[in-house]
Amino acid sequence: MIEEQQNNPLHGLKLKTMITELVDFYGWDVLDAALRLDCFYHNPSIESCHKFLKKTEWASEKVENFYLYKFKRMPKASAYQYELKPRERGFADGVLPKEPLPLTVELVEEMRATAAANYAAKKKRGRVQDYKRSKR
Template sequence: MIEQQQNNPLHGLGLETLVTELVAFYDWKILYAALRLECFNSNPNMAACLKFLKKTEWARERVESFYLYRFKRMPKGSSVQFELKPRERGFADGIVPRKPEELTVELVDEMRAKATADYEAMKRNDGQGRPRYGKDKPKAQDGYAQNKRTNTNRPAPSQDPANPWGK
């Protein structure tokens, strides 16, 4: 276990030390803007924050991921690595943490807006990096427009529940 965790900056780091380092560098307001956890916003203090993070696993994992990838600026791992909890992830030999990323509330808001726009663009492009219907062809505005009948010579479906095929 120690050999697997040797290259993880979270190994041996207590939650109190982790939060103390983050608060000392970023301040409560920036942590709230970046992580959107109320323990950093409403009456922020170390005791209440630690109590919340110890009880709430998803919030603790969010803070640990922020510590790894924003504060220590470790390289992003593969999708397999991201399925693991932050404390279980490992990094290749020789990778050392870098200087923390400078953040402001405004910068965090800009990053969040860009991420939202990128996500919306990816959804429109079906996640393939290219438009679903080609660059020149506009997409349908609603889901039903794609299924509009183009051949009106065909008979309409039967309205009779006893004979759904209309024959």
Template sequence: MVEEQQNNPLHGLKLETLITELVECYDWKILYAALKLECFNLNPSIEGCLKFLKKTEWAREKVEHFYLYRYKRMPKAVGAQFDLKPRERGFAPGIMPRKPMELTFESIARMHAQAAENFDANRNASGPRGSGRPQGNRKNSGYDNRAGAGQSSNSYRRDGDSSSKPSRAVSSDPSNPWGK
């Protein structure tokens, strides 16, 4: 586990440093547009964000996920790594972070639209609509959307049902770990 953690950009990184790097690169408004966390919108400050993120695990994981896959642009998690929290994930030796993704309000809106489209496609493909759960209320639907804001994902699952998660293609080319 220690060897894997050495290949994770979050290993040993303080939350304060992570937030500072993101704010310096993107600014508060872009972070709010991408992540939809009020700590980036209402009187944003490093101290306020730290206080909120230390108390709110799901929000902290969302920010760490954004840091790994949008800011550091590491390859997407697959297999058993997908179910791990961002700080617990490891990457193959030799995979280095890339240049941060350039984000604009327009690109974020496109990512949100693509994520919603993928969510709807996956929900419609999962079976008949008469499944007993309300269509308009995703809060208690039993789905765990781990993609985070602004990320398209073809994966979904019902709590306790890992078989409903489609597999993701992994590149067989060792020089291309991103699978694209």
């Protein structure tokens, strides 16, 4: 019996292909601003990024999340799905990727500033726990 594969744009996608698609669409500067990984900043190349991401699971997952939610614009994962690695997540049948989110370095910086302000406001209202407190 053949197990049916979940609906996930990462299924069967090689890491090098993913990096190439992202670089072709966004460029090194936007990827550096959005992901803050040295492999996109210091002498970036497809080969060096591929080598780094193959060895560094957390960084690879960060790039895969970016690919899913910014490049393919898949719907936000549920809390349960978000606990899974990006390649293990599934999406409802019929949910198809959308056009990539157009990003610039300036837009990424604006988004990061807005997120930081929202976080600070929630923390001030007591709706966000400190990291140390939540780990207990």
